[in-house]
Amino acid sequence: MLRDVAAIFSEVLGSGAVVADEAGMAGYLTDWSGDHRGMAAAVLRPRSVEHVSRVVHLCREHHLAIIPQGGNTGLVAGAIDGQGRRAVVVSTERMDRIRSVDPVDFTLRADAGCTLQAIREASEAADCLFPLALGAQGSCRIGGNAATNAGGVNVLRYGMARDLILGLEVVLPDGEVWNGFSGLRKDNRGYDLKQIFIGSEGTLGIVTGVEVKLFPRPTSVETAYLGVASFADAMRLFAHARRACSDLMTAFEVIGAECIELARLIHPELNVPVTAPVHILMEVSASGPIDLRSTVETFLASAVGDGLVSGAVLAQSQSQARALWSIREGLVEGQARRGYHVRTDVSVPLSSVPAFVDEARATIAEGFAGWLPQAYGHAGDGNVHFNVLPPVGLNDAQARSTGKSIETVLLALVARFGGSISAEHGIGRSKRDAFWATAAPVHKRLMRSLKVALDPQGLMNPGCLLPAEDAL
Numbered sequence: 394m395l396r397d398v399a400a401i402f403s404e405v406l407g408s409g410a411v412v413a414d415e416a417g418m419a420g421y422l423t424d425w426s427g428d429h430r431g432m433a434a435a436v437l438r439p440r441s442v443e444h445v446s447r448v449v450h451l452c453r454e455h456h457l458a459i460i461p462q463g464g465n466t467g468l469v470a471g472a473i474d475g476q477g478r479r480a481v482v483v484s485t486e487r488m489d490r491i492r493s494v495d496p497v498d499f500t501l502r503a504d505a506g507c508t509l510q511a512i513r514e515a516s517e518a519a520d521c522l523f524p525l526a527l528g529a530q531g532s533c534r535i536g537g538n539a540a541t542n543a544g545g546v547n548v549l550r551y552g553m554a555r556d557l558i559l560g561l562e563v564v565l566p567d568g569e570v571w572n573g574f575s576g577l578r579k580d581n582r583g584y585d586l587k588q589i590f591i592g593s594e595g596t597l598g599i600v601t602g603v604e605v606k607l608f609p610r611p612t613s614v615e616t617a618y619l620g621v622a623s624f625a626d627a628m629r630l631f632a633h634a635r636r637a638c639s640d641l642m643t644a645f646e647v648i649g650a651e652c653i654e655l656a657r658l659i660h661p662e663l664n665v666p667v668t669a670p671v672h673i674l675m676e677v678s679a680s681g682p683i684d685l686r687s688t689v690e691t692f693l694a695s696a697v698g699d700g701l702v703s704g705a706v707l708a709q710s711q712s713q714a715r716a717l718w719s720i721r722e723g724l725v726e727g728q729a730r731r732g733y734h735v736r737t738d739v740s741v742p743l744s745s746v747p748a749f750v751d752e753a754r755a756t757i758a759e760g761f762a763g764w765l766p767q768a769y770g771h772a773g774d775g776n777v778h779f780n781v782l783p784p785v786g787l788n789d790a791q792a793r794s795t796g797k798s799i800e801t802v803l804l805a806l807v808a809r810f811g812g813s814i815s816a817e818h819g820i821g822r823s824k825r826d827a828f829w830a831t832a833a834p835v836h837k838r839l840m841r842s843l844k845v846a847l848d849p850q851g852l853m854n855p856g857c858l859l860p861a862e863d864a865l
């Protein structure tokens with residue numbers, strides 16, 4: 394069976410583009426967290442949109458499902474299918490050409506397999522900024538960012554991937570190529586079709602090209618690290634900072650002090666400049682002749698004067714700013730090093746963030762002795778990663794079983810606060826049942842209608858986002 398599938402595609406793509414041996418496929422079938430393992434008949438690595446289209450035609454003919462994959466950094470098993478024996482993974486990694494950068498139109502077009510880092514660097518080389526930025530940017534790919542509607546640290550100023558994408562090129566489930574590039578910022582010719590594919594997690598087609606909006610590259614950036622007494626004070630400070638910094642804030646990351654030990658697992662020499670129950674990493678940026686430093690200094694002086702901030706450091710150099718960011722990035726890696734843990738990616742209304750964190754912490758303390766909550770996130774967007782580490786030494790099977798119960802309790806709490814169980818990572822396979830169980834019937838009907846209209850054979854990423862049996 395495996396050899397047959399490899400032979401079908403090798404003829405079209407060339408043999409180097411088809412991986413069908415277990416060792417070769419292993420990296421594609423394990424996700425970044427190591428929590429999910431998948432299977433596939435083969436991994437295909439096309440180099441062009443024409444090749445992707447041929448692949449889709451062949452998959453239709455041979456009744457093989459298609460799992461699109463970018464950098465495989467998604468955390469919800471969207472590009473990993475444990476049931477994928479009759480599926481091929483289509484990796485975009487060899488489609489990695491920047492097609493054009495236009496600093497006058499402020500646009501960039503690229504193959505879907507370009508890493509987010511490569512897109513950011515190509516923009517910078519043209520004195521522009523592509524503001525999508527996230528911890529996985531060296532590995533995640535722009536097609537994956539489109540398919541997951543990625544967020545990241547700059548959402549509060551620039552929006553999510555959905556706000557930054559001008560056009561897409563997509564190979565549809567019937568193999569036809571839809572070219573949705575126009576370069577236009579204003580275009581009211583009916584349905585905005587690209588939006589159907591953004592956030593569709595590979596269930597409606599394979600994104601092969603992406604056209605994004607660029608912005609002027611900031612010429613001044615100020616990075617501050619602050620300590621406050623509580624999440625409630627953090628959100629008060631956020632509202633104050635937005636106004637006091639002329640809405641030029643690009644990041645407002647909130648970190649519960651309990652997370653700092655995780656960052657130290659990665660950077661043992663870490664210098665954390667404040668001691669407080671809640672830490673804040675804030676970035677303000679501007680292009681043009683604005684005295685950003687004095688704006689931020691004035692804001693900090695007033696926040697300290699009001700007693701809202703107990704300690705504050707303003708980075709004096711780029712390397713100091715990078716060191717401050719390494720606290721935030723290190724804690725994510727440190728968590729991964731701790732192995733299995735309950736991972737959530739939720740959002741609640743901004744004003745509810747403090748109450749949500751307090752209740753979630755109390756729930757864990759009361760019901761799950763020894764489990765350690767870690768609350769941090771892009772809180773300026775109401776996005777909290779409320780993760781929970783198992784007690785050290787608990788065996789993996791027990792941890793996963795209790796972890797499931799904890800996740801159920803936390804997601805119910807999110808619903809009570811009128812929030813979302815997925816602020817940015819998506820639904821994939823790991824959040825599918827929780828999502829589908831709570832979605833309104835009319836919501837599910839609309840989703841099914843779209844799926845069946847575009848993919849009547851149920852070829853694209855079955856079981857991701859909506860249950861496979863519901864999609865036909």
Ligand SMILES: Cc1cc2nc3c(=O)[nH]c(=O)nc-3n(C[C@H](O)[C@H](O)[C@H](O)COP(=O)(O)OP(=O)(O)OC[C@H]3O[C@@H](n4cnc5c(N)ncnc54)[C@H](O)[C@@H]3O)c2cc1C
Nearest residue numbers: 463464465466467471528534536537540544545595600817
């Ligand atoms: C350390 C770390 C930090 C992260 N931080 C953030 C963050 O701040 N914000 C955030 O939003 N996410 C974050 N993520 C999650 C992840 O990086 C994003 O979801 C990212 O957009 C996924 O891109 P990818 O190329 O790795 O996609 P993959 O993981 O390969 O795929 C994700 C989904 O998209 C589909 N897909 C991929 N490529 C295509 C394509 N070309 N066409 C159609 N469908 C496709 C897949 O089928 C799958 O359903 C983080 C992950 C890690 C590991």
